[in-house]
């Protein structure tokens with residue numbers, strides 16, 4: 001049922017009866033016009049840390065895709081996290097442009113290996129990459145581990161391999177990295193972000 005704007009307000013002035021009529025959909029076209037849906041309404045929100053620098057600003061990342069097998073999540077909006085203790089919602093221009101970085105066709109999404117002397121990179125599975133890293137670490141540690149110093153004092157040092165961690169890591173991840181590296185005897189450990 002179409003009513004004019006004037007008739008609609010007359011009906012509403014009738015109190016509950018008018019409200020019921022309106023709720024049942026008897027509203028003029030003008031009233032049916034609504035504002036655009038909030039673009040993040042059905043998005044999935046996750047927290048992360050900016051990958052760029054050692055400030056380690058907090059991010060809110062929004063994606064669409066319900067996780068079903070035939071639906072891949074797509075990040076379509078990134079903004080500063082107002083609850084983050086470091087940045088309180090602020091992002092510099094680099095962080096504010098992260099969406100382009102995330103969706104860049106040049107972004108590396110899987111491990112690659114370049115053999116010594118080769119100019120070609122070849123793609124590896126994560127299992128192969130992790131197995132290779134573990135094998136190389138074990139061989140190097142076995143060959144170079146220093147149990148005692150010149151005075152015979154136990155030092156348990158492994159100086160020929162180091163660990164460099166990325167900035168998109170929390171305090172908790174950093175703590176685990178430290179425990180892992182120190183337990184192996186590694187002294188050279190650094191992280192891009194001191195967060």
Ligand code: SF4
Nearest residue numbers: 050052053057092095
């Ligand atoms: S938003 Fe800017 S200042 Fe913050 S971590 Fe990213 S690059 Fe650094």
